Amino acid sequence: MEAKLHEYQRYSVDWIEAHPYSGLFLDMGLGKTLATLTGLHELMKDFEVIDKVLVIAPLKVAQSTWPAEIHKWDQFSDFTYSVVTGTPNQRMSALAEDVDIYITNRESVVWLTELYGKKWPFKTVVIDELSSFKSTRSKRFKALRKVRPLMERVIGLTGTPAPNTLLDLWPQLYLLDRGKRLGRTVTQYRNDYFYPGQASGHVVYSWNLQNGAEDAIYDRIGDICVSMKKADHLKLPARTDEVVTVSLSAKEREVYDTMERDYVLNLNQDEIVAANAAVLANKLLQLASGAIYDEDGKALPVHEAKLEALDDLIEQANGQPVLVFYNFKHDRERIMKRHPEAVDLTSEVIDDWNAGKIPVLLAHPQSSGHGLNLQAGGHIIVWFSLTWSLEYYQQANARLDRQGQSQPVTVYHLVTENTVDERVMKVLQGKAKSQDELLAAVKAQIKKARVSDYD
Template sequence: MRAILHKYQGYSKDWILDHPYCALLLDMGLGKTLSSLTAIVELLTAFEIIENVLVIAPLSVAEKTWTDEIEKWDHLQHLTTSKILGSEKQRKAALSKKADVYLVNRENVVWLVEHFGRRWPFKTVIIDELSSFKSSRSKRFKALRKVRPLMNQVIGLTGTPSPNSLMDLWAQIYLLDQGERLGKTITEYRNRYFVPAQKNGHIVYSWQLVPGAEEQIYSKISDICISMKAKDYLKLPPRTDNIVEIQLSEESKQKYKELERHYVLELAEADVVASNAATLSNKLLQLANGCIYDENEDAREIHQEKLEALERIIEDSQGQPVLVFYQYKHDLARILKRFKQAKVLDVKAGDIQKWNEGKIPILLAHPQSAGHGLNLQRGGHIVVWFGLTWSLEYYQQANARLDRQGQKQPVIVHHLVAKGTIDEQVMEALKNKEAGQESLMSAVKAKIREVKLCQKL
């Protein structure tokens, strides 16, 4: 198929060509992969300034998305690829193969760095979902930091650069400019732009921006980052976010309150014990969903209210496919038991194609494994969040599996929210985080004067 890039995609491609290191903060569905690959083709052929490229991506994206895009478009089909995935033997075999583009999942970054050391061969590196390197304490960040001086070109791609706060930016920008803009260390960055918000003695639990810091940070990174929002460039069908309130029985409410107040819930055969606030939050989310792990790690069902609500949504959909996001294994087991026609997403089994062909009536997916790079927009337009996530990144990316370019119908996102539970706090937190994300995206938004909104896309 012949590819005709939209003007915003051409702008993104040129941005890569004009910057030895940069970030494309592009909303989901704006074609980051196609823009990047088109730039790579020009760098490999027209300019002949690079030899091979390493793409670091989530596993499902490394396995399928990039190669699918290469196979789809005529001007990319000459590119050769090699997937550094699987067992160590398979990874080494992939490295010995001559290719234009090497693909590795982010979990194997540490192994790849240790394998090559100072002999690091990849001068051009694309980090797909740059936000997965947001933690300066993570092994994957520390590994990539070691070999960053050996790279000539680094391209970061993400739609969620600050999923939790602007503290998330430092590690991502460091992998681009090695500390030139936001400081050489996270401590330097933190001391310059933040002050403690909550602390106990020398222990700081959270940080807040100093006055004017937000604008300073945006200004610092604006020369290497461009941001685009889908609503500015795509004629997407409308999306409706629907809160489905779940009313728990008095018995279920009492169990919830008992666990919330005392960190312990006494059940017939074993107790549920939360050792700290973080564990309690997790347990409360489980209970709101209807099932909870006890101290023996056995799943104990408390109620079926969310299953009943899910059944009503499926019935109301009148045979239209439904994509359901779950959080816990016991949620998955209960959904599968209730709905025999449901199928757990398996990329290797060809479920993406089956879904897009309308052959799967209920597709079950975990947002952490299905939240990046999967094109499911041709198979349905109804999303149900059976269990909620605190992560804005997973939340936005998961919704974007259907709410993206190519979708023909209005998207409906149902959230099953148990009244009077932690579900309500999660929804509020996601709204607040989304507001902060919008500020960053707007601050570094690309100024493409020649592109008119919604121009023949």
């Protein structure tokens, strides 16, 4: 498939090509990855001014998003890449490959810098989610800072680089320009633009911006950083739908395939039985989300792939509120355990949500249908687990995608690869006519799985 860039994406590509170090502060859903790959492709294949690119990203983004984008678009068919994740031996094997792009996770940054030291081979580095390097005390920042002089081109990608305080901006800009714009040290940056707020003696607990400092900071970085918000800069449809593909390990896949093939699953000494295809379809939907109920109603965890994908989306939101829909109670429980800041949707919290005080709001589609006005509180929806009901799905999305919404809505769907999730998405996208058609398709898929077991 040939990618047709929006005008703003073409602007981003030109920005990357014109600046040896650049920051793309683009809102979620604006195609930062596609724009960056296009810029890299033109710089490498057309202009022949770069080679051996390193991409640093969150783990799931490194393993799934970047490879998927390379495979998706025809113009990148001549790109070769290697995913540098996993055990040390797996990472070493991936590094040994002779490819155009090496994609690694940020947890491997310290290992990578220690491995190469002064022989750092990557002249071009892309830092996806630059805001995850906002702490000067983090090992990943200190490690990357050491090898920064050995880089000739750095591209930083993020949504909101400083959602909490502009103090977070200094480490990120340092990795771009080595302190040219905001100072060589964070101390210099604080002294130039801030003054002590709460303090006790020589210990400062908070810093406040000096008068005019915010505009001065933006002026200083404006020549290398471009910022775009969907509502302010782009002519986009009121709603954008995105599918985030989630992959299972071989062991996790075997659990799913066994249930699909045999209607019976032995898990942790518990036996789970599906009486018919409709029950099986529901059990498979549970498994796709990460857990399954046994015969006593106890939730048995199977994988955390969707939880990790949700982590990435919440991080990418950079403080922007996120509305998460779930289908099963065990989904809610596992999300709450992982994100204690999450709040259940009740009538008592609606005002706080609309005031922007709730970072993550959890809702079941059946309890968040008609009559709830949540559009003032956010514009990002994540479907953690999908619902069989097209009506519930449409009504749930309409909580944000409705009159009075000031920003274009983005709806993310976490879809586990090669599972019933993909069948449900066809219904939700209008590619199937009804739930009956969905169940018929699931039955056909189950029959195929059982027959192939005897091939």
